[in-house]
Amino acid sequence: MAIGVEGLSGMPAVLQPRDVAEAWRWKRTLGASAAFVSGGTLLRTQWENGLAPMPRSLIDLRGLPGFSGIDASDDRISIGALVTLSDCRRSPALALRAPALTEAVRVIGAPSIRNLGTIGGNVVSGIGDVWPALLVHDAELEWFGDRGGINEPAEAWVRRFGTASEPRVLTAIRLPSSSNSGGGPFFEAYRKVCRREGFAPSLVTVALRGRLDEAGRWTTCRIAAGGGTANPKRLAAAEALWNGKTSEELNFQSLYQSVEEEYEAASDPFADAGYRRKTAAGLVAAALWEASGQG
Template identity: 35%
Template sequence: MSIPMHQLPEQQPTVWQPASVEEALRLKRQWGEDAVIVAGGTWLRTSWENGLTPMPQHLISLGRILALSGLTVGAEGQVHIGPALNIADLMRNGLVKQRCALLVQACAEIAAPSIRNLASVGGNVMTRTGDLIPALLAMDAQVRRTNGTTEQTTLLSEWLTPTNAQGQHDELMTGILVPAKTSAAASERQEKASRKHEFYLKVGRREAFTPSVVTVAGRLTLEPDGTIAHIAIAVGGGSAVPSRLTRAEAGVVGKPLSKSTLKALHQDVMADFQAVADDYAGVSYRKQTAANLIISECYKAWRKGGGGHASQP
């Protein structure tokens, strides 16, 4: 239940607008736990208004640091997304539509358009349960962050682990990196030799504008004979930290997309998904739903390629 306006604290936070990453980190160190770094602020505002966290004394805005709101392509074709870029602008970007279609699909499932105009990509990731995370995990995305002195780049899957989470309050995210796709010519050759399928699915308590109960994302490549050449699967939902199901992936790579393979994959997803229960859904429901969605998408990939071989599911 939201806090009525008359119950909000009379003392409103001081807003700081640093012009550089170094200045933002310096202010954070100066004010410590009394300060919060903010981009769009939509998730933080919800926490304050619902009384989940106290409103801080200081807000450190990233709005004036233009480098954190940009989108560029590196020399090797890697897409570099500024963490302060809002979700709506990311969706509208032609380069992102061309190279990161799975991410655009995930963006469309987040909240209402008015929220997407404010909410930042980095803020969604910083929640550690955001709906963009499964798509980014399936795309092997990396996180770039700095402590003001040194900058490090880490796989998002590693950044999400509890060990890495301990030191993140002293750092600032400076970029989200999505690996490059192959060149157009190479991609065309690969398409002729194999079949690719991407998917992003979110199950909520209603059709739209709702927190996720289960979210799955994946990328699948099949050889002409139906053999699984590559698969990446990520799951999340609710308060669970999304993760890649690497053991389940390894168990099916190199195998034909057959009924027995899908049955084994279903069992592995059920076993490996670290779902978290809440008032809306239990662990078993989340696990079953995630496994069913993933198997359904694998079957769609087989159907899209025409099916018809002996090992059909």
């Protein structure tokens, strides 16, 4: 183990593990007094706003080998947890095969935040704006934990967000159904609404993904929503109203109502849950209107 900065003048000590197993052992040993840090953009905001205490030790993951590249050599895409949001945005493979994710990272923070902030930090926060774009891809999370490497559907992890007790290091995000080639035309969209136009946390985020088959019917339809402090979630009832229909058969009024009923938005001092549900419903209906060629 290398120790970077010892806790000087009230600042946390920075621990620099040589590999992921050492990082995990440090967290296991130090417990709540230590935190993993990647870009540090979210952690720093939490201390500055008094939302979380500054830990005594930071376990710096940035030097860990093997988790900072995007591998799109086969049908699946594997994104290392340490890949910055800027590098995700610049990836041609993601732009081609997961355009909703490219759009999600494009509208996170300002360039200075995206140059430091990682996709791993965004995912582990549980409410990061990339979440709907991952859910519509049936993404899987790769962790290092007490049983070594662990794979888990992202949807299962986020559903029980905040309840896990054992420490884990996120090592990669995998998009299993990442190929947009072959079959009929693919549609993918990501929309975000903030309190102002740019560089601001989201009020509502939605992502959609579906494919038109040879008969002109929508298949493998996925709709997910998140934003603010709401748990990001797939919207199964709305997906069922889209799946199997031709564009002409889509009933936008029913889809709007379904999203409004199903999306469990959270209220905060800036916007109440009712406003967020209506916004999510409007975004989904409008995106499908465009997808159906009517927009």
